[in-house]
Amino acid sequence: MIDVATLVEQAREGRPRAVARLITLVENAAPQLREAMAALAPYTGQAYTVGLTGSPGVGKSTSTSALVSAYRRLGKRVGVLAVDPSSPFSGGALLGDRVRMQDHATDPEVFIRSMATRGHLGGLSWAAPQALRVLDAAGCEVILVETVGVGQSEVEIAAQADTAVVLLAPGMGDGIQAAKAGILEIGDVFVVNKADRDGADATARELNHMLGLGEAREPGDWRPPIVKTVAARGEGVDEVVEALEKHRAWLEEHGELAARRRRRAAQEIEAIALAELRARIGDLSGDRHLAGLAERVVTGHLDPYGAADELVAGLTTN
Incomplete structure (x- = not known):
């Protein structure tokens, strides 16, 4: 079990092993990543x-x-x-x-x-x-x-x-x-x-x-x-x-340093949000709704843009 709070404390003390383990959490998109980022945020x-x-x-x-x-x-x-x-x-x-x-x-x-x-x-x-x-x-x-x-x-x-x-x-x-x-x-x-x-x-x-x-x-x-x-x-x-x-x-x-960092944060937020949406769409790969949309596109009863709009609407309302 990874103790995120201890890792963050040790990283703040400059311990290389703790820093390395936190970056490994990042690279592996580990379940503890959200907790780690929240704990690190005040120190960035x-x-x-x-x-x-x-x-x-x-x-x-x-x-x-x-x-x-x-x-x-x-x-x-x-x-x-x-x-x-x-x-x-x-x-x-x-x-x-x-x-x-x-x-x-x-x-x-x-x-x-x-x-x-x-x-x-x-x-x-x-x-x-x-x-x-x-x-x-x-x-x-x-x-x-x-x-x-x-x-x-x-x-x-x-x-x-x-x-x-x-x-x-x-x-x-x-x-x-x-x-x-x-x-x-x-x-x-x-x-x-x-x-x-x-x-x-x-x-x-x-x-x-x-x-x-x-x-x-x-x-x-x-x-x-x-x-x-x-x-x-x-x-x-x-x-x-x-x-x-x-x-x-x-x-x-x-004032450009602050502006660059705001743009960087906005892009980071957008990337995380898009990754989350892609994951949710991936979960629908065998979903009947997606299969139904695909069938309607193939038969000409719906265009791909309209199908995508329906898919996104379903993702955002769930």
């Missing part, structure tokens, strides 16, 4: 969430590890949510990111969790919002969310982070990729990693040009900075942290 809303996205091979894991080191030097407690591809056998995360962050494995002020996408598109696990709440309530001051690395479909990170960092690297065609819809629009901070390679300056120039061609900005609007790094050597990482802190200050000054 303090963490600053940074999302890191970009094409595979740009150095997301290395950059994340370097950012952890930089924030630890500032005395911050850091949480890392590394979303990995799912194992085709167990459905679990492949743990590649965790392997590359072993430098922080023994630091009690750093919590690293790999999560499987489990087939969820958009670069994040479906359980990520609730997992972020767990890390927030556990006292993490900064949470770094590293996406799975599937390219331009990762725009979902913009909805889950206070600040979205887009990583690019020279020689990977990223300059051209940045011109396409999605990635360019979500970036609050752009990082050209592996800047010791040929073409880094050209990538930064091209990116700056593309940003200049973007939407017209009013005076006082945030213009995403471009920072060059060599994350493997820790070069330029402090400048990335500086850019992140400037963006956070801008968000707070303009």
Whole structure:
């Protein structure tokens, strides 16, 4: 029997095992999940969430590890949510990111969790919002969310982070990729990693040009900075942290931080409600009413939209 109250108390004390068990409840959609989220709610809303996205091979894991080191030097407690591809056998995360962050494995002020996408598109696990709440309530001051690395479909990170960092690297065609819809629009901070390679300056120039061609900005609007790094050597990482802190200050000054978090909460509520409705519809798969509606559609006595309206009306009145 899981004692949720004890788990929450231990997580608040920063015990890694309790935090890990709570996130497992989230991933498994355990029956105790509602109780856990209710108990954690009063302690959330303090963490600053940074999302890191970009094409595979740009150095997301290395950059994340370097950012952890930089924030630890500032005395911050850091949480890392590394979303990995799912194992085709167990459905679990492949743990590649965790392997590359072993430098922080023994630091009690750093919590690293790999999560499987489990087939969820958009670069994040479906359980990520609730997992972020767990890390927030556990006292993490900064949470770094590293996406799975599937390219331009990762725009979902913009909805889950206070600040979205887009990583690019020279020689990977990223300059051209940045011109396409999605990635360019979500970036609050752009990082050209592996800047010791040929073409880094050209990538930064091209990116700056593309940003200049973007939407017209009013005076006082945030213009995403471009920072060059060599994350493997820790070069330029402090400048990335500086850019992140400037963006956070801008968000707070303009009321955008609270607005982003309200939008995030609204999307989370909507997702939970839709999942509940899907579950209830799934329970009707063998229901006579649904079968009757299907028969009426097949025989032409009812159109699919009308049938769906009747089905929804039945779900919402029960």
